[in-house]
Amino acid sequence: MISKEEVNHIAKLARLELTETEVIKMQKDLSAILDYFALLKKAPKPEIVKTEGDLSATRNDQMLSSYDIKAELIGLAPDKKDDYIKVKTIL
Amino acid sequence: MDLTELTIRQAHEGLKAKKFSSVDLTKAYLEKIKKSDLNSFLSFDEGWAITQAEAANKKIESGDFGVLCGIPCAIKDAIMVAGQKCTAASKILENYVAPYDATVIKKLKEAGVVILGKTNTDEFTMGSSTENSAFGVTKNPHDKTRVPGGSSGGSAAAVAANEACFTLGTDTGGSIRQPSSFCGVVGLCPTYGAVSRYGLIAHASSLDQIGPITKNVEDAKIVFEVISGKDKMDATSKEYKLEESEVKLKGLKIGVPKEYFAKGINKEVEKIIRGAIKKAEDAGAEIVEISLPSTEFALACYYVIDPSEISANLARFDGIKYGLSAEGKDLLDVYIKSKGHGFGEEVKRRIMIGTYCLSSGYYDAYYKKAQEVRQLIRQDFAKTFKKVDLLFCPVSPFPAFKIGEKADDPMAMYLADIYTIPMKLAGLPGMSIPAGKMGDPASPAGRLPVGLQIIGNHFQENKILSVASQLEKML
Numbered sequence: 245m246i247s248k249e250e251v252n253h254i255a256k257l258a259r260l261e262l263t264e265t266e267v268i269k270m271q272k273d274l275s276a277i278l279d280y281f282a283l284l285k286k287a288p289k290p291e292i293v294k295t296e297g298d299l300s301a302t303r304n305d306q307m308l309s310s311y312d313i314k315a316e317l318i319g320l321a322p323d324k325k326d327d328y329i330k331v332k333t334i335l
Numbered sequence: 336m337d338l339t340e341l342t343i344r345q346a347h348e349g350l351k352a353k354k355f356s357s358v359d360l361t362k363a364y365l366e367k368i369k370k371s372d373l374n375s376f377l378s379f380d381e382g383w384a385i386t387q388a389e390a391a392n393k394k395i396e397s398g399d400f401g402v403l404c405g406i407p408c409a410i411k412d413a414i415m416v417a418g419q420k421c422t423a424a425s426k427i428l429e430n431y432v433a434p435y436d437a438t439v440i441k442k443l444k445e446a447g448v449v450i451l452g453k454t455n456t457d458e459f460t461m462g463s464s465t466e467n468s469a470f471g472v473t474k475n476p477h478d479k480t481r482v483p484g485g486s487s488g489g490s491a492a493a494v495a496a497n498e499a500c501f502t503l504g505t506d507t508g509g510s511i512r513q514p515s516s517f518c519g520v521v522g523l524c525p526t527y528g529a530v531s532r533y534g535l536i537a538h539a540s541s542l543d544q545i546g547p548i549t550k551n552v553e554d555a556k557i558v559f560e561v562i563s564g565k566d567k568m569d570a571t572s573k574e575y576k577l578e579e580s581e582v583k584l585k586g587l588k589i590g591v592p593k594e595y596f597a598k599g600i601n602k603e604v605e606k607i608i609r610g611a612i613k614k615a616e617d618a619g620a621e622i623v624e625i626s627l628p629s630t631e632f633a634l635a636c637y638y639v640i641d642p643s644e645i646s647a648n649l650a651r652f653d654g655i656k657y658g659l660s661a662e663g664k665d666l667l668d669v670y671i672k673s674k675g676h677g678f679g680e681e682v683k684r685r686i687m688i689g690t691y692c693l694s695s696g697y698y699d700a701y702y703k704k705a706q707e708v709r710q711l712i713r714q715d716f717a718k719t720f721k722k723v724d725l726l727f728c729p730v731s732p733f734p735a736f737k738i739g740e741k742a743d744d745p746m747a748m749y750l751a752d753i754y755t756i757p758m759k760l761a762g763l764p765g766m767s768i769p770a771g772k773m774g775d776p777a778s779p780a781g782r783l784p785v786g787l788q789i790i791g792n793h794f795q796e797n798k799i800l801s802v803a804s805q806l807e808k809m810l
Contacts (some may be wrong), residue, residue, distance in 0.1 A: 251687070254687055254691050257690050257694060258674075258686050258687060259650070259653075259667070259670045259671050260671065260674045260678075260686060260687070261672050261674065261675025261676070262675065262683070269680075270683075270684065270687055273684055273745050274684075274687060274688065274691065276746055277638065277688055277745065278688075278691070280634075280638075281635050281638070281639060281701060283631070283632060284632060284635050284636065284639070284701075284704050284705060284708055285704070286632070287636075287704075287707070287708045287711060288711065289707065289711075290707060290708075290710040290711040290713075290714050291714060303570045313434050313435055316434035316435070317434055319434075320431070320432075320434060320656065320657035321655065321656055321657060322654065322655070322658075322660035323655075323660070329655060329656065331655055331669075332663065332665050332668075332669055333665065333666070
């Protein structure tokens with residue numbers, strides 16, 4: 245079973261708040277799921293490096309404007325001023 | 336005549352012959368939605384639906400209109416429709432209004448459809464039952480004590496209960512095919528890259544795909560042709576024109592993977608699927624038993640890759656740009672609390688699994704290994720499709736399960752996708768068509784639908800649709 249400390253560490257990395265009850269449930273669920281992943285160790289190595297169906301694609305590094313919906317996009321922010329999204333002090 | 340029972344083609348013929356108008360059709364569906372107790376819709380906009388229907392009527396009057404013009408449909412609430420709420424069934428997006436149309440919506444609007452509303456899903460499309468929706472489970476129209484499947488459970492139930500002529504769903508690990516099987520409707524998960532995902536709220540980007548859920552195979556083809564193709568807003572989308580040639584069952588080689596009939600499959604489900612395979616054989620298809628040895632690793636592989644991508648994709652819900660924003664003492668506190676308050680149990684669980692698998696010291700053992708296994712699975716399918724034209728297998732090892740039955744056991748829920756996940760990891764297209772009903776000793780016909788899954792090679796939707804349309808007349 246993974247420890248409470250490990251769960252809290254992962255939650256911190258994920259920037260996710262968990263209640264005490266959630267941490268306990270997560271210990272149990274994560275342990276069961278991670279145990280199941282041990283099965284992967286039994287899998288043989290693949291023979292072929294690349295097959296059809298691998299659709300990894302890149303596009304040109306080109307700037308496209310989304311200015312036609314700028315107001316709508318900024319309008320969605322919970323806290324804003326004029327054309328800016330407001331955030332809490334960082335430093 | 337109950338207008339809501341018509342297929343797209345039948346409704347189109349009716350509109351053409353002026354037997355009824357798009358407004359008549361739309362009102363008939365709205366009545367059904369308002370009376371429904373299934374919770375298949377999260378929202379619907381009556382006034383807007385009628386406005387769209389009136390616009391469609393005008394197009395129809397002019398005589399120049401396509402087959403989808405004036406046809407009422409519904410959209411899974413993970414796909415953005417400009418000006419309408421898009422919640423992904425999450426509290427974190429409860430009040431989010433989509434600022435633009437997804438590409439599939441743009442295409443459907445150009446075709447003149449009437450959008451009735453948005454359908455229920457598991458939160459962020461993560462689940463196999465719609466029980467993970469923050470806004471309540473959808474009930475299966477065939478048995479209201481059971482789930483409709485998921486995550487596109489609202490979309491499948493809406494079609495099965497005639498609350499929409501067709502719907503759009505999304506499939507990451509089985510989310511179109513499994514609910515279609517559970518609700519007795521047709522669902523197509525297209526090849527990865529066949530349909531643009533621009534405007535779909537991302538779940539796992541190397542797997543997500545949008546597809547139609549319909550009353551029959553012909554309708555699925557109609558919708559698929561409209562929504563597919565290259566889109567500059569989704570780099571993975573491909574130029575694609577559905578081939579029009581008809582593929583006959585006679586002489587076709589159909590592979591039946593033995594791993595899909597191993598222990599754990601419900602006997603009645605197996606009987607129905609074997610029966611469907613027999614019918615294909617009787618119609619002249621050659622049935623070949625094949626083996627996909629990597630099948631046993633697929634579920635574990637998926638549940639490393641899917642949560643890993645989720646942990647990256649869902650980092651954007653930080654309470655700053657949109658969605659729920661919790662009060663916090665500093666910026667980090669806002670992030671942590673917004674996610675903590677906004678996300679449901681399953682979403683949190685997957686973010687945690689993914690973060691764990693990608694974290695320092697575990698990356699090689701989990702994520703890297705899973706990518707290797709994914710390649711092994713691709714290779715297995717590639718070899719198989721050198722020998723056969725299509726694969727036939729069940730969609731799910733069991734029919735629709737009871738609401739609550741698996742809700743507290745994540746592993747049991749994950750196992751519901753065991754037959755739909757492998758081909759997704761290979762980016763292949765698959766379809767569920769109704770193959771029969773089971774599960775009620777009192778009625779010889781049974782009441783719980785069982786779907787046959789037809790899997791094809793990349794971009795061979797034409798073969799799947801052709802064969803499915805011949806089979807649906809026999810099943």
